Amino acid sequence: MSFDYDLFVIGGGSGGVRAARVAAAEGARVGLAEESRMGGTCVIRGCVPKKLMVFASGYPGHMADAAAYGWDVTAGGFDWGRFKGQLETELDRLEGVYERLLNNSGVDWVKHRAVVTDAHTVMLDNGESKTAKTILVATGGWPFVPEFPGSDLAVTSNEMFHLEALPKRLLIVGGGYIACEFAGIMNGLGVEVTQFFRGEQILRGFDRETVDLVADQMGKAGIALCPGTNTVSMEKTAEGILVHGTDGSQRVFDLVMFATGRKPNTDSLGLDGAGVEMAPNGAIKVDEFSRTAVPSIYAIGDATDRVNLTPVAIREAMAFVETVFKGNPTAVDHDLIPSAIFTQPEIGTTGLSEEDAVEKGIAVDIYTTSFKAMQSGFAGREERVFMKLIVRKEDDVVIGCHIVAPGAGEMIQLAGIAVKMGATKADFDRTCAVHPTMAEELVTMRNPTRSA
Template identity: 65%
Template sequence: MAFDYDLFVIGGGSGGVRAARVAAAGGARVALAEESRMGGTCVIRGCVPKKIMVFASAYREGFADARSYGWDLGEGSFDWARFRSRLHGELDRLEGVYRSLLSGSGVTTFDQRAVLDDPHTVRLADGSTHSAKHILVATGGRPERPGLPNDHLGMVSDDIFNLEELPRRLLIVGGGYIACEFACIMNGLGVEVTQFYRGAQILRGFDGEARGLISEMMQEKGVDLHLGTNIVDMAPATADHVASAAVTGGGMAAPAGETSARSAATGGPVWVKASNGHEHVFDAVLFATGRRPNSDGLGLAEAGVGIGRRGQVVVDEFSQTAVPSIYAIGDVTNRVNLTPVAIREGMAFVETVFNGNPTPVDHDLIPSAVFTQPEFGTVGLSEEEAREQEAVDIYCTSFRPMQTAFAGRPDRVLMKLVVSKATQKVLGCHIVAPQAGEMIQLAGIAVKMGATKADFDRTVAVHPTMSEELVTMKAPVRSV
């Protein structure tokens, strides 16, 4: 059977674009459809704009530190409108880069939604159909609201980048990395941030000692964190709500006559009742309570593709679905939801399908970073995970780094190695510190290679640095 294309990719995010480009570079006839903007979540609504906001939010403390170092600086102020304009301009530029990469690789693109008609046919929103020998689903994921009554009054992470103005008082609901990152960002930009998390500690699933330090530092920097707390009710704020919030200790919205910031998602101040009985009024509420794969309405189940309980596309180790001609990569599979992983999965897909070299995706020992303030870099097993598997030695130190200690700030950092007692192999490395993301990328190489504690010890320290502690810790602080 003759097909219009060798590969049709549904989704123009990092993973889909990489797979399309590499397949086309090898001579395949490739098409790609994207219903929103090229670049996907990472470039347009996630990693890139978020990291730029992290940079912006760090300057407030940086200016304060500069004065301690002898620089004569005024107080200054943050201009959200000017920043947002520059941010959107940069995202437009990056989208253009993605489009140029696709066109330069010979990939045919369609700026519209695509769904499956059958295992080899894609139907576009304009009604046209295109056949393909292979179809790759790379549609990513989306933020999910918690299902509370009136939860439409709250924003999700996609909305943050389009705020007309910053809220004066913001509630963030959630304790994962997205919630914590935005809590730090908005706090750094001068917003009064309150964070509710129903669990006992933020950043569930990460190393417990690291989580504890990040929680302490976030509160030290001004985030009003409430653990074991959730929303039980919410509604548009009225004058009675403001009065009630004042009585229960939940605080007030912007004073009368002062303009409250509002977003398209909220439309104005929101009254919230917490699970501890307190009532609050906020200018805006951000739900960071999870994400869901974008698999709805694509015709996948009808074509025979397995869909999991969370909506994820079920694939094997080669990213192939139950339908031999259909593959899926990235967040839509809900395996490891990180941009570099989606790109790796896309490369492995091309190697398997177009280069005749079956290549399973390696999801083991993936370094990652959480861009809280301070940052958190991690690779391998947490202490809690490791001690469930075997006896381990824990090497750990926490201290005040030179730069901020000189400026008189109470900031602390953490350097931690989880080491197998039997083999002395480093099973996990966890860093809480400024630029931890940069450090963990390099430490991740050693851990991935199977380095032992002796390998770390043989490495000469770079002095004076924070990271030198990783190679100078001689005795474990505990064995578990």
């Protein structure tokens, strides 16, 4: 059978674009459809704009530190409009980069929605039908807002990058990393932030001792954390948005952002009709090679709801090309993936938490250290750095590393290599410290704090 393409990709995010480019470099005829902006969640409405906002929100603290170091610095008012313009210009530039990468790779791409009509066919929203030997779905995820009275008044992380003006009073609903990151960002930009979350603590699933320190410092920074609290209803009033909370409170906010979860962006893609098996939450079921129940249809990234991180989607894309176009079946290793949470303070983490180890019945030694960083301590700030190693007693292997510190994400990227390689605590101990740095504490913790 003759096909229009060897590969047709649905979705122009990091994973989809990488798969398309690399497959084309192998000589494949590749088509790609993206219904929105090229670059997907990470570039347009996720990692990149969020990190730029994190940078922007940190300058009040930097300027306060500068004064303590003898600089005559005066902070003026933050100009959201000016920053927003710069941010949008940068996102436009990055979208252009993605488009040029596809063009230079010879990928035939279009800005249209595509749906799957059978195992080898997609239909574009302009009425055109395209056939392909292999179809790859890389449509990512999308924020989810539960329905309740007034839920239509809420915004999500998607809209936070494009606000016409900063609110004075912001409610963030959710306790996950997106909610906590935006709480820190908006607090740093001078917004009065309240955060509702249903659990007893934020960042469920992360190492509790690590999270407790972050929550404490968020509170000290002025963020009003409200555990065990959710919204019952919301209504528009002359003063703003009146929110009725499950704690019986009634409070008025200028803006309410929901960050209560994301779901695979797979609605109305025609996958069910094509025979693709789907999970109840809309995730595409795949095997270790990212292949669906239909042999010619594959899926990668957040649409599969495995590990929802941009670098993981890219690695899945590379493994897909190895498997399908290079004849080298390659499964992605989803174990021991380091990650950063750009809260303020920042978290870097890889491997098991202490709670994970206990739940799995693994006997471990726990090494911890907490201290004031030299730079902020000199400036008189009270923020503390925290580092934690989870060491398996059986063989001395470091199975978890957790860091709360400025630049924790940079540190965990390198520590993640050691943990992935199976380094032992003895390996850490025999590594010479780099002094004076915060990271040197990772190799100078000699005695366990406790065992678990």
